[in-house]
Amino acid sequence: MIARLGALLRRDLGLLLFGRRGGTVLPVLFFLAVAMLFPFAVGPEPQLLSRTGGGVIWVAALLAAILPLDRLIEPDIELGFFDQWALRGISEEWVVAVRVLAHWLSFGPPLMLASLIAAALLGLDGVSLRTVELGLLAGTPGLAALGVTVAALTAGLRGGTALAGLLVIPLAVPLLIFGAGSLATGGDSGIALTGAVSLVLLAIAPFAAGAAIRGARG
């Protein structure tokens, strides 16, 4: 079983990191583009930028996490992968758990690295940067779990991708409130709550997404 899950993770990472649709480069560039556009939109005033920059990084991270949603689950259902896994006794729950991990690895750490550049663009100070990075570390696994769950729920629906984006944004509000909120309060409690929300989402994701994939099978 471990060998099979390892093979799954290897395939998922290969497709998500180096896939044809830009892999991990596209979300990171998108993220940096948003961070770069923001000063143009609100003006180059340093205080304003450093005060709002952390929140911008969070919104940009959320949007970047939405980009690969359409290729997280649906292609594997259409190509018959989930049926073949089911025949081999690999449950949808396991596949989803591995996919959440792969999805997170493909955008979480890259975004945390890109945040260093974004922080420089937005003029964040060291303390804020530390809070942003810790918040992203606590929050992006939840975003990954949420993304995979919603991708499974909307797989096969017409306009599923747009719908997935619309569904993820409101559901990600708690992560955003606590994550970005930790910047305003300056304490670690916000990060702890972000982590708590992430853990709940991580715990739900395999079962919710697994049930959705089984339900879509006909």
Place this chain on the structure above:
Amino acid sequence: MQGCSLAADDLACRRGDRLLFAGLSLSLAAGEALHILGANGIGKSSLLRILAGLLAPFAGTVARTGDVGLIDERPALDPHQPLARALAFWQRMDGAADNALARLGLAHLTDVPVRYLSTGQKKRAALARLLGQAAPVWLLDEPLNGLDRDAVRLAQALAAEHCAAGGICVVASHQGFALPGMRTLALADYAA
């Protein structure tokens, strides 16, 4: 090969609000083969998916021992990867050593991305995946679609070898499938 059996009792299948078939029972022991015949849309694929455990029957039960290998219209190979890499994923999943690529006429195609393969070549690739899985129960949904004459003979020979080695083979097809000792089941007899 591990011991295997496949039995279904009083199966019924409903798709949407349409009852496709009802009262279907069958029983296959090791080494036996069954050809499910019927017109398009009569429920052959649904029956195979029920036998595979992928679809819940509307009524009735399925009893099965032994792993199931399924071939249907979807090859379950990553379209953008070269054939060798796409098959290597399933080799790692199944712990298989060799997919008999040479015998299936795929040896010269290992560098070609799966999306460039023809229908028949994809079918051969699916057969390679099936052979690597080494499952005792084969469920083949229209296995001959898109295959040329040589490949049809090869697929029939593979099925015959599989049954001779103690495996079960269920073929759902509107085409003929030559396999010694194969029984037939006309799904129209059970249409509701």
